[in-house]
Amino acid sequence: MVFRFPETRDVSPTAESDYKTRRRFLTSLGMGTAGAMATVATVRHWRRPPITPQPRIENFTRNYTFPVDRPLTQQDAVLRFNNFYEFAADKRSVVQRSRGFCLDPYTLVIDGLVKRPLVLGLEDLQAMQLEERVYRFRCVEAWAMTVPWVGIPLASILARAEPTERAKYVAFESFLDVAQAPRQANLSFPWPYREGLQIEEAMNPLAFVALGLYGRFLQPQNGAPLRIVLPWKYGFKGPKSVVKMTLSATRPPSFWHTLQPLEYGFTANVDPAVPHPRWSQAQEIEIGGWGQRRPTLKFNGYGEWVAHLYPRS
């Protein structure tokens, strides 16, 4: 299978702290010479291709309704350690392989069981009330991060299309563009990446559509121009570079669930008591840190807002 666990062994320290540790180590050995530094700097450069910052997002309000009791993850770690299978299976290569990726012209289609099917452009989305929310994020592979997203509640976007009574699910579809993402030519994967939610989950105030992070528009590697963020679920439930949302009466397909139904459920709520078949979910490791492990929290700590959706769990 695709996920090699624990990927987290490779997570921390990040390149940045790795570099600092190594420098301290070399210095302590009396090797802090220009030569050694140049070697370290070269290695560092090779591992860390430059990233051009995206434009700042000018107008957003801060919504801190959902408190977070931990510091933000280093932005650099969030930008350089990615899961984005369309571009690479190796998390450190995504940034390089997705460089320049751009959906232009971009449109978001909202169709299916709605009264007003919509085609929204980026300007339409950016003109909506944008807010910043700091959320914990938990990948099914047991790494975690804490990220300030900027975006729009999913419910506000869906409401514009007026879902009908018959709509029970929302299906999300990521982009399909083999020219920009050659891995999509590999037909052993069910491209495009798809995910789905029950309508009550999609309408929950926590469900968020991110256009940016750390005050700037999304980088390609983080799912530009628009991705879904569901902090109480494992990360794979939140597709990147989404181009379509379809309201439906039947349960939509899910990329990882289709590939490995026994390993990746459709609901996929964060739960320390339910191990992945190949590893425990009891703990998690923060990226961009020093490898601290923390206990995993049920619903990733968001039970107050979502537990009522799952009366039998």
Ligand SMILES: Nc1nc2c(c(=O)[nH]1)N[C@H]1C(S)=C(S)[C@@H](COP(=O)(O)O)O[C@H]1N2
């Ligand atoms: N289209 C698409 N969306 C995706 C993925 C992907 O491979 N393709 N990976 C998912 C997984 S497993 C995770 S953990 C997050 C990673 O987001 P990040 O790279 O911004 O941390 O994106 C999710 N969304």
Ligand SMILES: [Mo]
């Ligand atoms: Mo993930």
